[in-house]
Structure formats: structure tokens, C-alpha cells
Amino acid sequence: MRDLDLELEIRAVETVRDEDGLALSSRNAYLSPAERRVALALPRALALGAEASRDGGDPVATARTALDEEAGLKTQYVAVADYGGRRLLAAVRVGKTRLIDNVSLKGSRT
Secondary structure: OOOOOOOOOOOOOOOOEOOOOOEOOHHHHHOOHHHHHHHOHHHHHHHHHHHHHHOOOOHHHHHHHHHHOOOOEEEEEEEEEEOOOEEEEEEEEEOOEEEEEEEEOOOOOO
């Protein structure tokens, strides 16, 4: 946006989630019931990373460790970015489906 000198405003808002915690996405339709259970590791790992950050720990390492321990899930990236507020981001593959998610690091010490 800045590089292209676009007159836009980007606003970060909380992710809308299904009852089980998975971020709502049209991609979820591609998940089998078993893959969906595996995919739930993504929001859990991000929550652990956010908690680690609030406690002064490393949110990326914490989330990546939790994701890497989940069989059937391939971590593509875990990172912290600042979009008007720090967020913990991750992308994973469950089967053939690529899922992305993020959580706020508001109130964190790091």
C-alpha cells in the first residue's frame, strides 16, 4: 500500500472463528473430519504463542514447537508482524489444504 502510494487504510480486526476455534474460511470445506481435527492445532498453537509472549517468552518458537509436534500438519511459517499492532501469524498445510491464521499479541511483553 505504501510502496504503491495507494490511498487506503488497513484495519486489523479479530478473526471470526467457528465454535471449535478454527478460523472461518472457505478452505475449511476441503478438510475431511479427521483433517479438521488436526487443523485445530493451528489456533491452539497461536494461543500458546500469545500466552508465551504475555509471559515474556518467544511466541514464534512456542507456536512453532506446538505445530511441529502435530502429526498430519506441515508448518509453512510462523512469524510476528506489525500491522498497527503486533500479530502472531502462521500458515500450515493439512492434507492438500493450506490454512492461515493470526492472533493479536496485544498486552505482550515482547
